[in-house]
């Protein structure tokens with residue numbers, strides 16, 4: 001490998017789960033890695049996320065990345081410390097009517113063709129699997145291979161492993177300029193590195209102007225401990241409409257059982273809101289949606305409500321790879337609502353590009369150059 005110079009071979013801007021996973025992967029390859037964050041690890045979207053490790057089928061490229069990454073999480077599972085709370089609880093996509101049941105059948109066929117196990121649940125089987133759900137509902141699709149982790153602990157673990165291999169962490173240091181092998185910090189310090197990775201999440205466009213990554217706000221609620229209320233991650237099939245809606249604020253039923261017996265209740269999606277305050281109107285809509293599916297949630301105590309910003313791209317795929325104008329600069333951002341799931345695959349693809357080795361899945365769909373091509377044609 002050539003072109004790595006300076007105080008580090010690779011400097012990563014951002015200690016969220018994406019930067020942390022890249023740091024570990026590159027440190028495993030014996031590179032000198034530095035990670036810089038303006039705050040503390042997982043202080044961005046990672047610390048605000050649900051931690052659903054989920055295979056998705058919006059596009060072939062999304063499927064390939066989520067499936068690959070889920071496999072990597074599964075391979076890691078026995079090594080993860082207990083505080084990462086890895087739980088193979090599976091997902092149930094809940095259908096309320098015949099149209100959503102048709103979507104259950106389509107999704108099942110798609111996954112089946114690609115060797116992802118699923119089980120179609122009729123109304124009675126759904127009720128049996130999740131007695132707290134409103135009854136009767138039309139049915140659902142169980143995807144037993146999906147899981148749940150505690151994202152902040154996972155990011156901390158990846159960084160700990162990277163540090164054990166020699167990676168240096170620079171926390172509480174805001175980067176003001178990133179490019180041409182140089183990182184300038186707010187305190188005036190300059191750090192040199194052969195390669196730079198912009199993994200600064202929803203703030204990535206501030207460090208690399210011109211890329212299309214926008215913040216997409218989300219709210220979450222966590223309850224007190226209620227063992228046995230819900231057994232799988234439960235998501236309404238309408239969630240897909242919410243995730244796709246770009247024009248309006250949207251909410252969807254999305255409830256996750258934690259290993260602590262708490263329930264995480266989501267989710268909302270908003271563009272164009274920059275403040276991180278909890279918004280009562282959105283929160284109330286989100287909870288109403290959850291109550292429609294699980295009426296007994298009304299009686300539970302919530303202990304915390306918060307917001308976070310997903311790093312969203314226009315085509316719903318992350319940016320993983322080199323920046324055309326600057327041979328030292330790479331992007332690892334734009335993972336929207338799937339960055340916890342896809343962090344490990346992102347790190348593998350990033351390492352393959354930096355080390356010039358063969359990736360396990362084609363990396364073309366995620367290359368940042370596609371945005372530049374789109375710009376030319378816009």
Ligand SMILES: Cc1cc2nc3c(=O)[nH]c(=O)nc-3n(C[C@H](O)[C@H](O)[C@H](O)COP(=O)(O)OP(=O)(O)OC[C@H]3O[C@@H](n4cnc5c(N)ncnc54)[C@H](O)[C@@H]3O)c2cc1C
Pocket residue numbers: 013014015016017018019020036037038039040041042043044045046047048049050051052053054173174175176199200201202203207217218219220266267307308309310311332333334335336337338339340341342
């Ligand atoms: C409500 C919500 C629920 C979610 N649920 C899920 C889920 O269930 N499953 C899933 O897969 N994904 C989920 N996500 C998405 C996931 O959280 C993100 O895709 C992922 O965390 C992005 O990680 P990241 O490392 O790119 O960004 P971040 O975690 O935001 O990390 C970026 C880091 O860069 C640092 N930084 C930024 N600018 C600078 C600078 N100038 N100088 C130095 N440091 C800087 C920040 O401090 C931050 O620590 C959810 C997100 C939200 C908001």
